[in-house]
Amino acid sequence: MNLFIVGATGATGENLVQQALEAQHQVTVYVRNPQKITMKHPQLKVVTGSLAACGSHLAGHDAFLSALGHTEIMNATPYLSQAFDQIIPALRQAGVRRVIYESAYGIGETAADLPWFFRVIVKPYLLKHTYADHELVEKSLMASGLNWTILRPTGLVQGPLTQRVVAAERLPKGSKSQITRADVAAFMLKALDDKSMERRVLGLTAAAS
Numbered sequence: 001m002n003l004f005i006v007g008a009t010g011a012t013g014e015n016l017v018q019q020a021l022e023a024q025h026q027v028t029v030y031v032r033n034p035q036k037i038t039m040k041h042p043q044l045k046v047v048t049g050s051l052a053a054c055g056s057h058l059a060g061h062d063a064f065l066s067a068l069g070h071t072e073i074m075n076a077t078p079y080l081s082q083a084f085d086q087i088i089p090a091l092r093q094a095g096v097r098r099v100i101y102e103s104a105y106g107i108g109e110t111a112a113d114l115p116w117f118f119r120v121i122v123k124p125y126l127l128k129h130t131y132a133d134h135e136l137v138e139k140s141l142m143a144s145g146l147n148w149t150i151l152r153p154t155g156l157v158q159g160p161l162t163q164r165v166v167a168a169e170r171l172p173k174g175s176k177s178q179i180t181r182a183d184v185a186a187f188m189l190k191a192l193d194d195k196s197m198e199r200r201v202l203g204l205t206a207a208a209s
Contacts (some may be wrong), residue, residue, distance in 0.1 A: 001192060002026040004058060004096070006051060007067035009036040012102060012156065015185035016067050017044070019161075023189060028061065030054045051083040055090025063098035063192055064091055067185070070130040078129070081136035088144045097147045100188045103134045105152040105203045110170060113203075115177055138201070147198055149191045153184045154205040161186055164207040171203045179206045 003020055007013040008029035020027050021041050028045045031037060037046050047057050051068075058064065064087075068080055091099065106114045106123055114123065123131055141148040154171070159180035165187055166175060187204055191197045 001062040002028070002060060003192075004028045004030065004054075004061040004064045005067070006030050006054065006065070007069065007102070009033070010067055010069060011158065012069075012181040012184050013067035014039075015161075015182045016065060016188055019182075019185050019189055025189075028057065030057065051079070052086045055087060055094070058090055058094035058096050061094070061096050063100065064096050065100045065188055067102045067188070069102075070133065073127060073130055076129045078133040078136055080133045081140065084137045084140050088140055088146065091146060092144070098192065099141060099144075099146050099148040100191050101137065101141060101148060101150045102184065102188065103138055103150050103152045103201075104131060105154045105171070105205070107131055107135045107138065107152060108201075110152060110203060113171060113173075118177075142199075149197045149199070150201040151184070151188060151191065152201065152203045153179050154203070155179070156181050156184065159183075162206070166205050166207050167202045169201060169203065171205055176206045176208065179204055 003025050005017060005027060008017050009031055017027055017029060021043055026043050028047060029037060030047050034046050034048050138150055155178040157178045157180055161182040163186060165183050184204060
């Protein structure tokens with residue numbers, strides 16, 4: 001596949017790019033600062049510019065994958081949703097139908113499933129703007145007519161690829177509250193051609209040992 005990836009310089013995004021190349025996909029990464037991309041590969045193309053302006057580079061790609069997050073968590077600007085207001089029409093115009101979006105567990109109906117400390121302290125005070133922005137993007141994708149999959153991982157940690165992932169719209173009570181970024185990246189790629197995940201919102205966490 002010919003993949004277009006945003007958020008490639010983040011921790012999940014780095015895993016996503018590496019795994020996509022290992023799987024022999026053609027990969028275009030869209031970044032603001034190309035110096036942050038240290039990986040070299042004959043099937044990797046690096047394009048620079050503002051996120052909202054990426055639409056002019058979408059033609060010819062089979063899928064769009066976003067591993068974007070908020071680097072300034074106290075910034076109230078909904079820059080993800082503002083950018084996707086322009087990206088979604090560009091995707092339709094370019095004929096790129098498949099979209100994989102990394103969101104966060106605890107949005108919408110899953111808010112009640114968060115551990116109490118995260119639900120009462122972390123989300124409303126530290127990650128309020130991040131969650132609100134992701135939720136706006138989710139709503140825009142659901143109304144877009146595109147073939148989207150939204151993945152909501154629990155707490156992201158560094159760690160190896162295990163391929164031991166629990167995926168469900170509502171994760172079982174007592175599930176682990178963490179998952180490695182490598183496993184999230186692998187699941188994003190797995191979702192590309194899995195029809196059972198089309199137009200679904202899935203929570204992700206690590207399977208019990």
